[in-house]
Amino acid sequence: MGFRRKDLLGTRDLSADEIRTLLESAESFKEIAERPLKKVPALRGKTVVNLFFEPSTRTRTSFEIAAKRLSADAVNISASTSSVVKGESLLDTVDNLQAMAPDIIVVRHKSVGAAHLIAGHIGASVVNAGDGANEHPTQALLDLLTISAHKKLGPGLRVAIIGDIAHSRVARSNIWALTTLGITVRVCAPPTMLPRGLENIKGVEVCRRPEEALDGVDVVMMLRIQLERQDRLLFPSLRDYAAIFGLNRRRLALARPDAIVMHPGPMNRGVEITSDVADSEQAVILSQVSNGVALRMAVLFLLGGQGHE
């Protein structure tokens, strides 16, 4: 048993056992954040490169802290400071990185499959930190870790994901990970942001209205609505979106009383979620952030620290 892969590119093809291994490992790393000296030597001498082609503060910082707490050397490269702006191809950029012998490359890119392209091209381990609207596996896994502190992961559990499903890698990675564990996923979005055919995925239920999606669920995941979508005619206004799809007290009351509320951040308060809900007892949004570090430590550790060479 364990996790023997060169790369973590998505949750789509992870087995239930692999997911559990990652979560168990993450569980053991949680405690490190509480120590006065937040560092273990697990990845001493290893180099982790955070290669971010899209702006990101929290994911990049989370990976950086995770790498440093494992004693790895963490290097951050963002597209604006790299040669990408000079027109270099992705594979050339990666070849140059590879020549400096990194052990793990964490990639965030706007194109679907960018992490796969890199992983297939180089020997270093690759962690997908978001490829377009495809996958963001560590987000889904940290979400599972967060849920597992409150609920038993497995059949019977019901999770509602509400927001711009079409453009959300968080939604996709969660759909794959949750359904692999037998958890029912309800997705709900304006029809303009709901890809056709999701209902064909086993374990996924498509709901037209948030009221329907929220009814009796154990977990509510709200997705960030991106302002640029409005320009692309996908919804008339944030005001309209908030009125129909926003999570407020009244709507949350439809979920189970012990339901938890999640958001991958950054939040648009007053749009997809009201402040009173975001700051309520039921919200576990900051736990997600803390768990993100532990989960990413587990991922880096399992990819770089043992087994795979």
Place this chain on the structure above:
Amino acid sequence: MSETIPSLLLKNGRLIDAAQALDGKFDIFLVDGKVSKIGIGLEVAADRTLDLEGLWVLPGAIDLHVHLREPGYEYKETILSGAQAAVAGGFTSIACMANTMPINDNAAVTRFILEQARAAPAKVLPIAAITRAMQGEVLVEMGDLVAAGAVAFSDDGKTVPDSKLLRHALEYASLFGKPLLCHCQDNALFADGVIHEGMIAAQHGLAGIPALAEEIDIARTIMLAEYLKVPVHICHLSTRGGIALVRQGKARGVRVTAEATPHHLFLSEEAVVDLACGETLDEDLKPAMLCYNTNSKMSPPLRTAADVAALRQALADGTIDAIATDHAPHEATEKAVEYDLAPFGVVGLETALALALRLVREGVLTPLQLVARMSQTPAAILGLNDRGSLATGMAADLTIVDPECEWVVDPEKFYSKARNTPFTGWRLQGRVVRTIVDGRVVFSL
């Protein structure tokens, strides 16, 4: 051409000619670049005789839709390399699209293409743009272009969004009896899509191109042709809905013809995440990356398995008149990029006939239908009276095929400058062994 062509007697081959409904063992005698005689046990004094026992002899294949990239993008393909790929794939005539640089929207470019083609082993037929610079705003000088040698008009890769302009293009082209080859696509619905809007797009977050983007424009195009009572040709059908529109149009008597590409006849959207698409690939040649391989990216995109089945049915029943490759060469580094950034298109000239032979093997087409879809009808669509058949007096353009020969698609061995095929590692049966253009052997395996 003052140089004399040695006469050539081809004996004992299986002659398959749709125009004459001929399928049997015959000898064929080629003199002065034309078919002189067909018969059993021909006794003629030939300069050269070839025994084609066990081989098929077909009228040379004609491709209505290729991109030769010259002028302007010679690093992708040249007229010469494209024509070499053509004859290696059994094509004796290829019609090349206008999206070169400069665009073939004036007689000077048409003449340049024909000049370059003089050294090429295949007959190159320039297709001129419909609108100047393919901007969809002003008609090209059709008369001048036809006089220079343009065989058809197309803004391929783009549609002509302005319906009034498309109307006038159809009307004006009819003056010369030259067809419009329409790439049908509603640009707003196509948007920034990269693959078919279906299950794979939904699951992988790739921007989708709905079937509707193609079908709405096919409907518009057919309605215009119907109203104007002029012919129109629809490029690369890919959807059930598009097929239905063409079928209904034909039933109403609209002079609409249509083509389908080998890749749309063999691959579905599944290829985006598994390029092998169920095929057992040669181990040594198998691409390293089967998921998100950019050789699964073309426009129109690979559709659903049901669309593939419908295309095959439509090809068999004649709704689809022709197989055309949409041969779209790209340089390797252009395709070795992020999926959404890669250019659309795949090469097809060197695999099309073998794939069509597989359709025969699979019972989709009869050998006569294959010849109809790859030679007779393409010639008719372009109004080429001297080819598309092996009847006496026709140009001696022939493709000789070994139907049993097994081979593996290895892009490194292509004559094309480009390698961007989705069929790398496919094991195919049936191969072009000789190609003859105007009585001369221009390709031998």
